[in-house]
Amino acid sequence: MAYKTIYPYNNEVMQEYDNASDADLEQALTAGHQLYQQWRQDDPQNRSQILLNIADLMQKKRDDLARAMTYDMGKLLTEAQGEVDLCIWIAQYYAEHGAELLQPVPLKTKQGNAYYLKQSTGVIVAVEPWNFPLYQIMRVLAPNIMVGNPMILKSASICPMSVQMFADLVAESGAPAGTLTNLFINYDQVAKAIEDPRVAGVCLTGSERAGTSIAATAGKALKKSTLELGGNDAFIILDDANWDELKEVVPQARLYNAGQVCTSSKRFIVMDSMYDQFLELLKNAFSQVKMGDPMDSSTTLAPLSSKSAKDKLQSQVNDAIAGGAKVYYGNEPVDLPGQFFQPTILTDIDHDNPIFNQELFGPVASVYRVHDEAEAIQLANDSSYGLGGTVFSSDVEHAAKVAAKIETGMSFINSGWSSTPDMPFGGIKNSGYGRELSSLGIEAFVNQHLVLKP
Ligand code: NAP
Numbered sequence: 001m002a003y004k005t006i007y008p009y010n011n012e013v014m015q016e017y018d019n020a021s022d023a024d025l026e027q028a029l030t031a032g033h034q035l036y037q038q039w040r041q042d043d044p045q046n047r048s049q050i051l052l053n054i055a056d057l058m059q060k061k062r063d064d065l066a067r068a069m070t071y072d073m074g075k076l077l078t079e080a081q082g083e084v085d086l087c088i089w090i091a092q093y094y095a096e097h098g099a100e101l102l103q104p105v106p107l108k109t110k111q112g113n114a115y116y117l118k119q120s121t122g123v124i125v126a127v128e129p130w131n132f133p134l135y136q137i138m139r140v141l142a143p144n145i146m147v148g149n150p151m152i153l154k155s156a157s158i159c160p161m162s163v164q165m166f167a168d169l170v171a172e173s174g175a176p177a178g179t180l181t182n183l184f185i186n187y188d189q190v191a192k193a194i195e196d197p198r199v200a201g202v203c204l205t206g207s208e209r210a211g212t213s214i215a216a217t218a219g220k221a222l223k224k225s226t227l228e229l230g231g232n233d234a235f236i237i238l239d240d241a242n243w244d245e246l247k248e249v250v251p252q253a254r255l256y257n258a259g260q261v262c263t264s265s266k267r268f269i270v271m272d273s274m275y276d277q278f279l280e281l282l283k284n285a286f287s288q289v290k291m292g293d294p295m296d297s298s299t300t301l302a303p304l305s306s307k308s309a310k311d312k313l314q315s316q317v318n319d320a321i322a323g324g325a326k327v328y329y330g331n332e333p334v335d336l337p338g339q340f341f342q343p344t345i346l347t348d349i350d351h352d353n354p355i356f357n358q359e360l361f362g363p364v365a366s367v368y369r370v371h372d373e374a375e376a377i378q379l380a381n382d383s384s385y386g387l388g389g390t391v392f393s394s395d396v397e398h399a400a401k402v403a404a405k406i407e408t409g410m411s412f413i414n415s416g417w418s419s420t421p422d423m424p425f426g427g428i429k430n431s432g433y434g435r436e437l438s439s440l441g442i443e444a445f446v447n448q449h450l451v452l453k454p
Contacts, residue, residue, distance in 0.1 A: 003160040003184040008074035008303040009294055009338040017160045020183040025152075025193060031178035032123035032150035033198040038176075039148035040120045044099045047145050051095035053173040055088045065134060065165060070294050072159035073130045073305040074339065075257055077295045086419070087138040093421035094442065098146030101439050102446070109452075117449040120148030121224075122200030124445050125193045127214060129206045130156035130305055131260045131361075134166050136205050139425070141170075141180055143442035149200065153182045154190050156206075158306055187213070195221045201445045204228070205262075208430050226434025226444050228262065228426060230359040231387030233417070234380035235265035236402065238373065238393040239273060243281070245414055246392060251285040253390065253416030255343060258302045259363035260309070262431075263388035263410065263417035266360055268367045269376045275369045279345065282365060283329045286343035289363075291334060303338040304362050310339040313362040316355050320346055320366075323353040328367070357384055373402060381407045387427035388417050409435075 003017040039047070058065065066080035075083075107114040124144055128136040133155065141151055155163040167182035185193070194202050194217045201224035204214045211227040218225035235253060237246065253265040270278045289301040304310045317331055330344030343363040349356055360366070370376045380389060388410035393399035396413055403411035409427035412418065419425055419437065426435035435441055 003157045005072050005161040006158070006306065007071045008305055011307075011337060011339075014071055015161050017164070017184050020185050020189070022189065022192075024183060025185060025189055028152050028178070028181035028183055029123065029193065029196055029198050032152060032181065035150045035176055035178035036120060036122050036148065036198075039150070042148070044102050044146050044148065047148065048095040048098060050145055050173070050175045050179065051091040051098075051142055054170055054175065055091040055095070057169050057173045058084055058088050058091070061165075061169060065162060065169075067295070068162035068165050069133050069159070072133055072162050074294055074303040076299060076302045078297055079257060079302075083132055083135050087134050090135075090138045090421040090437070091142050094142040094146050098143065098442060101442050102146065104451075107450075111452055113453040115451055117447070117451065118147070118443065119447040119449050121445050121447050122149060123152060123198050124149045125152050125154065125190065125199055125202040127154045127190060127202065127204040127206065127210065128156065130159040131257060131262070133159040133162045135419075137163070137166065137180075139436045139441065140203050140444075143437075144445060145175075145179060147442060147446050149445050150178045151180050152193055152199075153180060154185050155182065157184075160184060190214070191217045194218055194223055199223065201225060203434070203436075203444065211432060224445060226426075226436070227432030228434070228436060229387075229430060229432040230361075230385060231262045231264075231427060231431050232266050232357065232359050232383050232385040233263055233387055233389045233408070234383075234406065235268045235390040235416075236376045236380060236392065237268065237270045237274060237278060238376075238391065238399065238402070239271050240394040241274070241392040242394050242414070243277075246278075247281060247285070249390075249392075249414070249416050250282060254365050255286075255289065255301060255363050256416075258304055258341075259343075260305060260361050261417065263419075265390055265416060266364075266366060267380075267383075268365055269370055269379055270367060271376070272369055272371050275367075279328055279347070279367060282345055282367065286329055286345060286363070286365075289343055291336060291340045301340070301343065301363065303336075303340045305339070307339055309361065310341055313341055313360060313364065316358060316360055317344060317346070317364060320349060320353055320355040323355070325349045325353055325355070330364075351382070359385065377402060377405045384430045385427070386429040387431035388412065390414075390416060
C-alpha cells in the first residue's frame with residue numbers, strides 16, 4: 001500500500017511516502033507506553049497546555065494545513081480552512097473542559113463512600129479516513145491527550161501530506177514524544193499494533209468493510225473499539241416545511257465536501273404534495289454549482305477524492321439505473337481533467353434497487369415520494385445504517401417527536417448535519433458504535449475505576 005498525495009483536481013502526483021517498518025512501529029509503541037506511564041501519574045489539567053499549544057500553532061499554519069488537505073483529497077480550500085478552525089475549536093474545548101469532565105464521580109450506594117475515577121488506559125490506535133483528514137484525528141486526539149492516552153495514527157493512504165504536516169506540528173508544539181505518532185503502516189501492521197499488550201483500544205472512522213476487520217481484530221485481542229462508519233441518512237420533509245429555509249439548507253446538506261460526508265443527507269423523503277416542487281428546488285440548486293479549481297474561492301463544487309472514488313460512485317449510479325431508478329437531473333460527464341462528478345438526482349428507487357441500502361459517497365441525491373408521516377418514518381428506518389438525519393417542519397416540537405422515532409444516532413431539526421466539540425457524534429446499526437466529541441467522547445477509552453471506602 002503506497003501512501004501518496006495525488007491532487008484530484010489535475011491528477012498530479014505531488015508526494016509519495018515510504019512505508020513505516022516494523023521497527024518504526026515498535027519504537028512508536030515504546031514511546032507511547034512510556035508516555036502513558038508518565039501521564040497516568042499526572043493531573044489531566046497539566047495536559048491542557050499541550051492542546052492550547054497545538055491550537056495556537058494550527059492557527060498560525062492555518063492556510064498551509066488547509067492547502068495540504070486540498071492537495072490530498074481535493075476539498076474546497078474554504079472548506080479546508082473551516083476544518084482547521086473546527087480542529088482548533090475542539091482542541092480548545094477539551095483544554096478548557098477536559099479536566100472537569102474527568103473528575104471522579106461520586107456514587108450513591110449503601111456500601112459506603114463510593115466513587116469512580118476516570119483514568120487513562122494506554123496507547124490508542126486511531127485509524128482514520130480521508131474525507132476530513134485533520135478533523136477526524138482531532139476528534140480523538142484532543143480528548144485522549146486530556147485522558148492521558150498517547151496515540152498511534154494510521155491515516156488513509158491518499159492523504160499523507162496534510163496528516164504528516166499535522167503530526168509534525170504536534171511535535172513542534174512541544175507535545176512530548178509519543179503524544180501522536182503518525183505511521184504509514186499497512187493493514188497487517190495495524191492488526192499487530194492492536195494486538196500489542198501496550199495498546200488499550202482502537203478507534204476507527206471509515207467504511208463498514210474496515211469496521212468489520214478492525215472490530216474482529218480488536219475483539220480477538222480483547223481490546224475496546226469504537227467505530228464511526230458510513231451512513232445513508234434520511235432528510236424528511238414534512239408537509240409544513242418552510243421552503244425558504246429548505247432552499248438554504250438543502251444544497252449544503254448534500255453537496256458540502258463534494259457530498260463526501262458520513263452524515264450528508266443522502267435520501268430525501270418528501271410528502272406527495274410537495275414532491276414535484278422539491279425536485280425542482282433540488283435541480284435548481286444542483287444546476288447552479290460551479291466546478292473547477294478548489295483553491296479558487298468562486299468554485300462551489302470540488303472534485304471527488306480520487307479516481308477510484310469517482311469510479312465507485314459512477315458504478316453505483318449505473319447499477320441504480322439498471323435496477324429501475326430514473327435520472328431526474330445530472331449523471332453526465334464533466335469536461336474537466338480532475339475527478340469531478342456532476343450533481344445527480346435519482347428517483348423511483350424501489351426496495352429491490354441495488355443502491356436502496358447503500359451509501360452513495362458523492363453529490364448524488366436519492367429522492368423518495370411518501371404519502372404520510374408514518375410512511376416517511378418507516379422508510380427512514382428501512383436501512384441498515386443509523387448515523388444522522390434531518391426532519392424539516394415549521395412545527396419544531398412535532399419535528400422533534402418525529403425525529404425521536406428514527407433509528408439513528410443524531411437528528412437535526414430544520415438544518416443539515418453539523419458537528420461541534422460539545423455535541424456527541426456517532427451512530428447505531430451498521431453506522432458503528434461509541435461516540436466521539438463532547439463529554440461522551442472523552443470517556444471512550446477511560447478506565448471507570450470504582451473505589452469503595454468504608
Ligand atoms: P475506508 O476505506 O474504510 O478507510 C478508512 C481508514 O481505514 C483508512 O485509513 C484505511 O486505510 C483504513 N483501513 C481500511 N481497511 C482496513 C483494514 N482492514 N485494516 C486496517 N486499516 C484499514 O474508508 P474511507 O473510504 O477512507 O472513508 C469513507 C468512509 O468513512 C465512508 O463510509 C464514510 O461514511 C465513513 N465516515 C464515517 C464518519 C463517522 O463519523 N461516522 C466520518 C467520516 C467518514 P487505507 O486508506 O490505507 O485503505
